[in-house]
Amino acid sequence: MLVDKEFGEIIVRRNAWSRNVKFTVSTSGRLSMSVPKHTPDFLVKRYLNSNREAIRNKLPLNDPATQRTRDYQKKVLMKKAKEYLPYRLEYYAKLYGYKYEKCRLTHANTRWGSCSSNKTISLNIGLMKLPEPLRDYVILHELAHLNHMDHSKAFWEEVGRHDKNYKIHNKKIKLFNPGV
Ligand SMILES: [Zn+2]
Numbered sequence: 001m002l003v004d005k006e007f008g009e010i011i012v013r014r015n016a017w018s019r020n021v022k023f024t025v026s027t028s029g030r031l032s033m034s035v036p037k038h039t040p041d042f043l044v045k046r047y048l049n050s051n052r053e054a055i056r057n058k059l060p061l062n063d064p065a066t067q068r069t070r071d072y073q074k075k076v077l078m079k080k081a082k083e084y085l086p087y088r089l090e091y092y093a094k095l096y097g098y099k100y101e102k103c104r105l106t107h108a109n110t111r112w113g114s115c116s117s118n119k120t121i122s123l124n125i126g127l128m129k130l131p132e133p134l135r136d137y138v139i140l141h142e143l144a145h146l147n148h149m150d151h152s153k154a155f156w157e158e159v160g161r162h163d164k165n166y167k168i169h170n171k172k173i174k175l176f177n178p179g180v
Contacts, residue, residue, distance in 0.1 A: 002033075003174065003175055005110060006052065006110060007177070010033055012032070012033050077129070084128065085139075088136070089142075100115075102119075103122075105122070107126065107179075112127060113142045117149065121142045123138070126179065133169060137163050137166055137170070138173070140159055141166075
């Protein structure tokens with residue numbers, strides 16, 4: 001199995017008889033990939049990366065019923081996010097003395113949060129699906145970017161001052177998909 005940032009868990013099947021790579025989507029929406037038997041992992045990842053667009057078109061996202069469910073889920077998450085994330089951000093900013101300009105809520109598929117040079121912090125509404133420690137980790141990570149616009153040693157030291165389990169959180173969060 002492979003965990004991908006965009007598509008989540010992917011089942012990889014290595015078949016003796018398959019000559020090329022095939023992507024299928026199960027009814028649960030999970031992606032599975034069948035590849036020739038001795039395909040190494042790095043090649044599997046490379047195939048995946050070069051077929052992203054085709055996979056996106058295949059995903060049940062195109063099905064109107066699924067799309068409606070997603071739209072509804074997005075609405076519910078947005079509502080929850082509005083009532084929570086800006087306040088949580090403000091809470092930690094006050095607690096640790098950070099100054100940011102604006103909090104923006106997003107629903108990008110690829111990232112949990114970002115911090116721009118004009119000190120706008122964007123938080124993904126998908127954060128509402130995460131356990132609280134991971135959600136807080138993202139907030140503290142973005143706040144630390146106000147002082148360090150990179151992922152330097154100094155940046156991670158600052159994250160570590162406010163979240164002593166940041167290394168575990170940074171690893172765990174990769175198991176989740178920010179897409180709604
Ligand atoms: Zn970062």
